[in-house]
Amino acid sequence: MMPQPPTATYRIQLRCGVDFDSVRRHMGYIADLGVSHLYLSPIFTASTGSTHGYDVIDPNQIDPVLGGRPAFERLVEAARNAGLGIILDIVPNHTAFTLENAWLRDVLIAGSQSAYARHFDIDWDAGPLVLPILPAPFEKMLADGGLSVDDGHLVFGDLRVPLRKDIAVTATDPAGLRELHAQQHWRLRHWEAERDWITHRRFFNVTSLVGMRVEDPQVFADTHALLIDLVREGMIDGLRIDHIDGLADPAAYLDRLTQAAPEIPIWVEKILVGDERLPPAWKTVGTTGYEAARLLARSFTSADGMVRLDAAWRDNVGDQGDFASALARSKQDILQHELAAELHQLVALASRATSSSIHAEPGPETLREALVALLSATPRYRTYIDTSGTNPEDRAIIAAMAEQAKTGLRSAAGVNALAAILLDPTTPDAQRLAVRFQQISGALLAKAQEDTAGFRWTRYLAANEVGAEPTEPVISERNAARFLSSRTPWDMNLTSSHDTKRSEDARMRLTAISRAPDAFGRLFRQSATLPAAAPVSARWRWYIVQSCLAIWDRADPHLDDRLAEHIRKAMREAKETTFWTNPDESLEGGAIAFARAVTALWRTDQPAELDTLVVTGDALIFAQLAFKAIMPGFPDFYRGSEAIFLALTDPDNRRDVDWDQLAKLRADESLSARKAELTRRLLQLRRDEAGFLRDAVASMTITEDRTLMTRSDGHRVLVAGIASDQTEADDIIWSARIGSEHVFLGWRRQPSG
Numbered sequence: 001m002m003p004q005p006p007t008a009t010y011r012i013q014l015r016c017g018v019d020f021d022s023v024r025r026h027m028g029y030i031a032d033l034g035v036s037h038l039y040l041s042p043i044f045t046a047s048t049g050s051t052h053g054y055d056v057i058d059p060n061q062i063d064p065v066l067g068g069r070p071a072f073e074r075l076v077e078a079a080r081n082a083g084l085g086i087i088l089d090i091v092p093n094h095t096a097f098t099l100e101n102a103w104l105r106d107v108l109i110a111g112s113q114s115a116y117a118r119h120f121d122i123d124w125d126a127g128p129l130v131l132p133i134l135p136a137p138f139e140k141m142l143a144d145g146g147l148s149v150d151d152g153h154l155v156f157g158d159l160r161v162p163l164r165k166d167i168a169v170t171a172t173d174p175a176g177l178r179e180l181h182a183q184q185h186w187r188l189r190h191w192e193a194e195r196d197w198i199t200h201r202r203f204f205n206v207t208s209l210v211g212m213r214v215e216d217p218q219v220f221a222d223t224h225a226l227l228i229d230l231v232r233e234g235m236i237d238g239l240r241i242d243h244i245d246g247l248a249d250p251a252a253y254l255d256r257l258t259q260a261a262p263e264i265p266i267w268v269e270k271i272l273v274g275d276e277r278l279p280p281a282w283k284t285v286g287t288t289g290y291e292a293a294r295l296l297a298r299s300f301t302s303a304d305g306m307v308r309l310d311a312a313w314r315d316n317v318g319d320q321g322d323f324a325s326a327l328a329r330s331k332q333d334i335l336q337h338e339l340a341a342e343l344h345q346l347v348a349l350a351s352r353a354t355s356s357s358i359h360a361e362p363g364p365e366t367l368r369e370a371l372v373a374l375l376s377a378t379p380r381y382r383t384y385i386d387t388s389g390t391n392p393e394d395r396a397i398i399a400a401m402a403e404q405a406k407t408g409l410r411s412a413a414g415v416n417a418l419a420a421i422l423l424d425p426t427t428p429d430a431q432r433l434a435v436r437f438q439q440i441s442g443a444l445l446a447k448a449q450e451d452t453a454g455f456r457w458t459r460y461l462a463a464n465e466v467g468a469e470p471t472e473p474v475i476s477e478r479n480a481a482r483f484l485s486s487r488t489p490w491d492m493n494l495t496s497s498h499d500t501k502r503s504e505d506a507r508m509r510l511t512a513i514s515r516a517p518d519a520f521g522r523l524f525r526q527s528a529t530l531p532a533a534a535p536v537s538a539r540w541r542w543y544i545v546q547s548c549l550a551i552w553d554r555a556d557p558h559l560d561d562r563l564a565e566h567i568r569k570a571m572r573e574a575k576e577t578t579f580w581t582n583p584d585e586s587l588e589g590g591a592i593a594f595a596r597a598v599t600a601l602w603r604t605d606q607p608a609e610l611d612t613l614v615v616t617g618d619a620l621i622f623a624q625l626a627f628k629a630i631m632p633g634f635p636d637f638y639r640g641s642e643a644i645f646l647a648l649t650d651p652d653n654r655r656d657v658d659w660d661q662l663a664k665l666r667a668d669e670s671l672s673a674r675k676a677e678l679t680r681r682l683l684q685l686r687r688d689e690a691g692f693l694r695d696a697v698a699s700m701t702i703t704e705d706r707t708l709m710t711r712s713d714g715h716r717v718l719v720a721g722i723a724s725d726q727t728e729a730d731d732i733i734w735s736a737r738i739g740s741e742h743v744f745l746g747w748r749r750q751p752s753g
Contacts, residue, residue, distance in 0.1 A: 002263055003237065005285075005489040005694065007036035007686050008629075009087060009636045013498050013654060014041045016051050020071035024078045026659050031082035033642060033676075034683025037237065038079055039087040041498070043072060044226070047096045051654070052498065054242065055096040055209060060226040076235045085237035087267075090227060092253065093246035094203045095120075097210035099159060104210070109162050111185030119219045121201035121211035123345065129186040132194040132207060133159065138181070141188075142174045154181065154188075161188070192581070198341045201436075203246065204443045205338040211439075215248040220256055231261040240288060244268040245442040248435045249386045251281050258283040267492055271446075271467045273380040277486075289494030289636060290467025295483055296495065296624050297462050297507055298475035305514035306460065306473055312521040313459045316528075317538045323457045323471045330452040331376045331444060333575060338447055342440045346371050346433070353421050353433040360413035370414030373405035374437075381442040383422075385434045390423055398422050454501065455574040458543040461550070462510035465501050473514070484632055489694040491633030495624065496641045498654055503638075503647035506550035508624055509617035513546070516616055519609040523549075526607060532597035535590040543570065544595050549613055551646040552602065560599055564592040566648040618671060622678060629682035630693065642679040643672035 010030050012023055023038070030038065042053035045063040053063070062069045079086055095101055099108075103116040111117065112124045122129055134141055134156065141147050146156050149172050153160035163169070167183050170176060181188065189197045194207045201211030214220045230236050239261070244250045250268075257266065265285045270278065272291050278284065314320065335343050350367045354360065362370065378401055383394040390398065402419035406412040418433075425434040454464040463473040475483075495504035502510065513520045524545050527533060533541055544567060553559060568588050571578050578584035602610055621644065628635045638645070640657040643665060647653040665673040686693055 002265065003085075004690075005265075006085070006087075006238075006634045007690060008034065008634055008683050009037045009039040009492070010035040011039040011497065011636060011638045012041065013052075013639055014043065014066055015046075015053055016654070017656065019065070020067040020075040024071075024075045027075075027078045027082050027084070029659070029663050031084055032680070033637070034680055034687055035084070035637065036687075037085040037087050039089070039240070039636065041089050042091055042242075043088065044090075047098055047100055051651075054091050054094075055098075056091055056094075057096045057098065057101045059095065059223045062226070073235070086235065087238035087240060088227075088230075088236050089240045089242060091242045092212065092214045092223065093243045094209040094211050095223075097200065097202075097208050099161065105162050108184075108186050109165060111164075118216060119212060119222065121213050123199045126199045126345075126348070127187075128184065128199075130189055130193075130197045130199045131161065131186050132189040132191050132197060134188050134190045137190045138188055142177060147177050148172065149177070149180070154184075161186070195337065195340045196344065198345075201439065202342070203243070204447055205342075211246065213248070214253055217256070220253070224257070224260065228260050231264055236261075236264065238265045238267070241266060241268045241284075244270050245381050246439055248439070251279060251283075251384065251386060254283040265490065271381055273445075274469075276380050279384055285490035286488065286492060286633075288497075289492035289633070290465075291483075292491070292493040292628070292631070292633065293465065293495045293500070293504070293507075294468040295475065295480065296627055297465065297468065297511055298473060299480060299627070300508065300511045300620050300623065301460075301462065301474045301514040303474045305517045309460060309514055309517035309520070312517055312524075313542065316521065316524055317542050320457060320459070320539065323453065323469075326457040327449055327453045328376060330448040330456065330575075332372070334444055334447045334452060335372050335375065337575070339440065339444060342443070343368065343371065346436060346440060349429070349433045349436055350418060353425075353427070353429040354417050355429075357417045357420070359417040359420055362414040362417055366411070366414040367418070369409065370405070370418050371437075373409060373415060374401055374418060375441055375444050377401040377404040378441040378445065381445050382438040383441075385422060385425060385438060387431070390425070395423055450501070451573050452575055455543075455570050456576065458539065458546070460510070460513065461502065461543070461546045462507050462513070465507065466497075466499055487632030489633065492636050493628050493631060493633045494636045494638075495628055496638035496645060496647075496653070498638070498650060500653065501649045502550055503645045503653050504624060504641060505617075505621045505644055506646045506648065508620035509550050509552070509614065509646070510546060511620055512613045512617035513549070515620075516609075516612050519612045520545075520549075523607060523609040523613070526609075527594075527598050527601070530594070530597045530601065532590075532594040536594045540571070540591050541594060544591060545598060547648060548595060548598050548602070549610070549617075551648060551652075552599075552610070552614060553646060554603060554606075560596050562648070562652050563595045563599070566652055567591050567595055569649065622675065625675065625678060626682065629679075629686060634686075635683075637679070642676045644670075644675055 010033065012018065014023075042056065043062055043066060044053070044056050045058040045061040046053045046065075047055045047057055062072050066072070067074075076086060095103075097104065099105060103119055106116050107114040107120065107122075107129065111129075117124070136144075136146070141156060148155045149163075149169050150160070152163050152165070154163055154177075155161075163180070164184055167180070169180060171179075198207060203209035203211070212219060212223060214223060227236075239257070241254075241257075244253075247253050254266065254268075266283065267286055267288050268278070268282070268284045270287045272278070272287065278287065320326075347364050347367050350362075350371060351364060354362055354367070360366070379397065383397055384391070385394060398419055402415055405415045409415065421430045422434055422437065425431045450466055454470065457470060458464065459470065460473055463470045495507075524542060527541060527545050528538075536544070544563075547563060547566060547570075551559065551562065556562075571588055571591060572580045572583060578587050640662065643662055647655070662676070665676045667673075
């Protein structure tokens, strides 16, 4: 029997000094907030030094770095005593492609005859397994004496690659080492060759993560054995599936997982685009909630303000065109560079799949052109073609993709041939092509939109978020109501995670720009007069001033360093003038110097416009919290976000949590203390009125001067609102009426001065 939905979840990011025992020490504090479940990042053994746990090397061991199984069991016992359940984040899509991975080491020794050869998504038809891990080309390593043999391993630097056991080492001079290398089940390559020479499926473009074939029942069993034991022993109360779109067949995976772990709710990390809904056949209670974060940001964004902001952006920065064009260019760039290896693999698969096509006899260049066009035309992360064929919704999507893809091509033959296969993949080669096409289309959209175009087209960063659409920053009352009416009690309402581009409170600071676009325009023009502005393009200055506002905190001694690290990352992610593999440190340094000049100016003489935006943003922070807590579904709190949480993309949003400071918040009157207190009051309300909050009808009313959310069953009403008049921007009230009793959830705060 399925349990009741969570009241609220509290996500713990393990590692970097946070282990099971340290979480257990804070159990009283977490329980006191009023959440019902701990939500843990991956716990299985990961690569040495892992900061996140998604690079698993042993899915059947609880990581000793975290305290191992004994410490995990102590944590579970403490959670049970505090009345908390455990939701676990798992990573079925990939493991670490490193020499620490024991299964991979066995594959290196035994090749395709290894018991684990089919566990990894490796193209054995493409030849020996490519290891692009050398610091220089192989021949240069030989010539420089950088390779040697020791105790059954080929050695370079600190790395030891295991050799076949059935081949004797006859010589260790360059010729002998070259011959020995040629006899292995693998080939060493320079790391820069990963763009051209890989034979495994990666996670996005991360060569150090290798895809797992969990669609195979034996691979599923081997990679989930410990997890299923933990579920059956009652230690796990729910699962969060990382990167569901990377799997060959998500629906079949969820079927198998549900059979192995019945009556356990399963959430999937899935980005829904536009009106997309989860496939109805999926055995899941819902997504991890990025669409909720998008709704909240859009609800608090002023439509009229966006018109003025867009005009100011184009006037100050120059006409930047539309986001669709920026995204199209980004997709082309990603396919030519970051995912070039995947495109090579797709061309090879397509060549085999079209060998008997009645539509065309395409060669590799025709196929490459057609694949680029089709992938670029894919409107969402992926379709879901599986062994049962292509469903009607996906058939319509593929037909539309094909029509768009043919635009501008000299010949439509390649597109027609590939579209026919996707519409009806009847042969094994066609099915392999369809699976890989779908896996790559998701990686392409993620890399192109979130990690490239989102750093190029920067009009309004509040809308440049995971799961959001930069061209759709606002929402109508009708569409908001339709979204809310579709939510279920099991839907997670996320506002911050380890992956969001800006934390929830930083996003509200940015949302304030839409309510005071003229103030932001003046703030930007003030920054343009700084001497440090001269070498920095207007487009990057617009981005940087927004970023400074997003995390502005006069008291933060690390603010400038945090901004510097973020700006360096943002410019490299944009992939236009500086790159991770070939950085332009002078260009980056100029942008960083500009950010330091901006914050120095603000510290010396804080502009009135900055006050306006900060006050408005702070009010929106509390309004967002109230909406998140009472809207359909249940709220998820990323560790530390019960206090004011101003952060940019990782690693900034993964900084250490000061638990001692969180515990002291009740003793002061700071903004953080007020947010934490409101969190407790709202979660108490959720706990006391669980039935009402699960079942009440929801609606959203959006006007120019306020945004109201009302839930009613005839006599119970919850309301949250914010004034948009800038003279009263921090005058904010939340209240609830339950029966005839009025419950005060917030406060009025008049502007200082």
